[in-house]
Amino acid sequence: MKDSIDVKSSSGSYKVSVGRSIFKQAVQQIKQTHSFKECFLFVDENVWIYHQEQITDAFHQAGYTFQYQVIPEGEQSKTVSQWKKLVDYLLRSGVRRNTPLFAIGGGVTGDLSGFVASATMRGIPLVHIPTTLLAMVDSSVGGKTGVNHKTGKNLIGSFYQPLEVVADLDFLETLPSREWQNGLSEILKYGAIRDKQIIERSTFFLEEDRTPARHPELTQLVLDCAQIKARVVEKDEFEAGTRAHLNFGHTFAHAMEKAADFSKLSHGEAVYLGMLAAIHLSNLTGTGSALDDTPLRKFRNLYSFKITGESLNISALLQTMKRDKKVVDDNYRFILLHDWQQPAVVTVTNDDLIEKAWLTIRKELS
Ligand SMILES: NC(=O)c1ccc[n+]([C@@H]2O[C@H](COP(=O)([O-])OP(=O)(O)OC[C@H]3O[C@@H](n4cnc5c(N)ncnc54)[C@H](O)[C@@H]3O)[C@@H](O)[C@H]2O)c1
Incomplete structure (x- = not known):
């Protein structure tokens, strides 16, 4: 099953696809549509441990030549020094204005890679492959990128919209249980501020007998949440007003x-x-x-x-x-x-x- 929504932004519109086992085909389509031969991958450390083979196969089979960096897991990677290291890496590795960067991981990898993509050569194409529930329903949509400063979270960054977002729920099979709560809280938030059905439809998370990753309701729920986020950010891309409701x-x-x-x-x-x-x-x-x-x-x-x-x-x-x-x-x-x-x-x-x-x-x- 695969479905998608379009998100309009001042820099053009982009597609958010949500489904199961859609990653490989999506990479192929991106390669065909945009005809880049080379690309860079920034991959979260744990995602690399669990999904390395699947990721490398997808890019090889699509015909890409790629170079990659593994991003150490956790919030401590969202720093100016990590950002600088990655910009240095891209420039030393021969990145060009049209070389795409695929950010494969949760919100940390997405925010950090997005900020790297937005600043490198004043902006290289960025594709988000969110691998946590939170990143699928929230951080990969809307174009906020950034890193933390010692005085607070997300204080340095930019608005930079991706070329495309591909949320393949298969990645969630390896998500630790604590990480599910992070996504669930944002889902409940959409329910509280926009759509009460979202809260009712989320009660399957309370079922104990199976992992939510395989629940038949999950795909549609993720898509609907991404849609809510998309509609909010379309109306107020730079958070002058109603986007603040997401807080x-x-x-x-x-x-x-x-x-x-x-x-x-x-x-x-x-x-x-x-x-x-x-x-x-x-x-x-x-x-x-x-x-x-x-x-x-x-x-x-x-x-x-x-x-x-x-x-x-x-x-x-x-x-x-x-x-x-x-x-x-x-x-x-x-x-x-x-x-x-x-x-x-x-x-x-x-x-x-x-x-x-x-x-x-x-x-x-x-
Ligand atoms: N840009 C935005 O609009 C926006 C919105 C909300 C949150 N955020 C940011 O997102 C970040 C939080 O994102 P997050 O909750 O995705 O955290 P995260 O990126 O740190 O990932 C959480 C943990 O899950 C692991 N992981 C990721 N995918 C996995 C998988 N498929 N299998 C196994 N392990 C996996 C990671 O290694 C990490 O340990 C914060 O920095 C927050 O500020 C940004």
Whole structure:
């Protein structure tokens, strides 16, 4: 099964294909359509361990000559020094303006490679092959690229749209269980801000008897989420307004992740908690009225937190939130809900309300 959507952007439109066992054929089609003979692959370390043969076969069979780099796994690869190393590598290896770069991995590989592609020779063609659920439903669509700075996440980067995105669900067969939560949290986010069916359709993640990678509903769900992201970013490519709705739960989440040193709490766990906190803050600020968090709470058992609420103190969280890119004029800016599927950008001036919302969900952390 294969299906695709088109994403319009200021630099042209691109296709996002989602399906099972579509990778090999997609590489062949890209080769035929764009007639590049050579290409570069930047591949996530773990993806290379599990899928090296499949990847190299696909590029050989398509008739490509390729050179590759393995990207060390994890957030620590999203640095200026790693970015510089990869730009150096491409330039020393004879990259030309039209040589495509295939980014094969999760959001880390995609964000880093995208930033490399956008800067090298002022932009070389980029193809995203997302291999995590999060990258399939979120990071590979929309053109945000970048690396982290010691003062915060994703503070250095660019908007750079890919030539194409190919999400082959076969890659997910090797995805560790903790990584599924990262994608699920973003899926639930789309449900909360756009389409309540998405939350209901995600309940198959609660089934214990089979891996979600093989669930028949997964392909359509991934495609529909990529579609939601596509429609949002098409309307607001450079985040001047409604694209910020995609940050629902993320102001709290980024602060929690930072306070937990980016190690004791995964992004997905933090986003899940952040969405619950945002629902409570919606009620406390009067943005929403008596919103019930049950639709998200159903998924609580899928998250096992390894950190205690006491270890994340509110003053550290508030301080981090202040430094967030989303802060305007020193006030905290949150994405809250008027109602389910009715997000709004809300400036919150009263720290006490933020603290109350945080205290309500802190007990989730045992
Ligand atoms: N650009 C955007 O719009 C955007 C949106 C959301 C998140 N992000 C960024 O995405 C990053 C997170 O992405 P992620 O959750 O994909 O993390 P990730 O890229 O770090 O991958 C998670 C882990 O899964 C491993 N992995 C990847 N694919 C695998 C596979 N098929 N089988 C086995 N292991 C596999 C990786 O080695 C890594 O250990 C963050 O840096 C975040 O800032 C970007």
